[in-house]
Amino acid sequence: MxxxxxxxxxxxxxxxxxxxxxxxxxxxxxxxxxxxxxxxxxxxxxxxxxxxxxxxxxxxxxxxxxxxxxxxxxxxxxxxxxxxxxxxxxxxxxxxxxxxxxxxxxxxxxxxxxxxxxxxxxxNTTILKYAFVIGFGSIALAFALAIGISFGLAFKDEAQQMIKEINPIRKKRKKKSKR
Structure with a gap:
């Protein structure tokens, strides 16, 4: 057949x-x-x-x-x-x-x-299943870190600009809270 x-x-x-x-x-x-x-x-x-x-x-x-x-x-x-x-x-x-x-x-x-x-x-295949979970989790974590770092580096200038805008606001709040 x-x-x-x-x-x-x-x-x-x-x-x-x-x-x-x-x-x-x-x-x-x-x-x-x-x-x-x-x-x-x-x-x-x-x-x-x-x-x-x-x-x-x-x-x-x-x-x-x-x-x-x-x-x-x-x-x-x-x-x-x-x-x-x-x-x-x-x-x-x-x-x-x-x-x-x-x-x-x-x-x-x-x-x-x-x-x-x-x-x-x-x-018993338990150890093989755990090895798969650990390996797959490691690969997923590595990809997540790589994507996070690449986005961080790509938007570095925008992040600096946002921090500069946030700092004066924080300073004003600290002055008001001290009074």
């Missing part, structure tokens, strides 16, 4: 196929689904033969494979979307497009990997 949709060709056209090195997306998903179907049939056979331990183990393995498949799908989707955004930014922004594109790509990939790791049982 994925071959009919031409997912692999679209990835090649968008210069995104290099993200999934050495394998096509169709073959990767096909192999995982093939083995999960085989394991499901083995689990059903074990159930018919009343091998409860084997059936439970195979069902757990199939569940784990589907969880891993979902995590891999989220990761690959994040990689593809990240590269797609990078390509768009690099072609639209001339001077610093590469820098912004790589930054956005890494940002999207990080979010996708954290989301994928969250699905897998037994993996």
């Amino acid at each position: 994925l071959a009919n949709v031409r997912v692999d060709e679209w990835l090649e056209e968008q210069n995104l196929a290099q993200v999934i090195t050495g394998h096509t997306l169709t073959k990767l998903i096909g192999n995982i689904l093939q083995w999960s179907v085989v394991l499901l049939f083995m689990a059903q056979g074990a159930e018919l033969m009343r091998y409860e331990i084997l059936r439970n183990a195979l069902h757990s393995l199939v569940y784990f494979i589907y969880v891993i498949l979902a995590a891999v799908t989220i990761s690959i989707t994040g990689l593809v979307i990240g590269r797609y955004v990078r390509n768009i930014v690099e072609t639209s922004v001339e001077k610093i497009g590469h820098f912004i594109g790589v930054g956005l790509e890494l940002f999207i990939i990080y979010i996708a990997i954290v989301m994928a790791l969250e699905l897998i049982p037994g993996i």
Whole structure:
């Protein structure tokens, strides 16, 4: 079905196929689904033969494979979307497009990997979430400071003029309050 949709060709056209090195997306998903179907049939056979331990183990393995498949799908989707955004930014922004594109790509990939790791049982992603919050907050603070400093420098003369106008008013108020 994925071959009919031409997912692999679209990835090649968008210069995104290099993200999934050495394998096509169709073959990767096909192999995982093939083995999960085989394991499901083995689990059903074990159930018919009343091998409860084997059936439970195979069902757990199939569940784990589907969880891993979902995590891999989220990761690959994040990689593809990240590269797609990078390509768009690099072609639209001339001077610093590469820098912004790589930054956005890494940002999207990080979010996708954290989301994928969250699905897998037994993996705690709390520290990754906190690292993201700290990093994003630091970047936001740096941009806010840069914008504040640039506005301060841009309007330096106007600010000096406003202070000169405010000082005589303050001096008059101080004289009135002393009386």
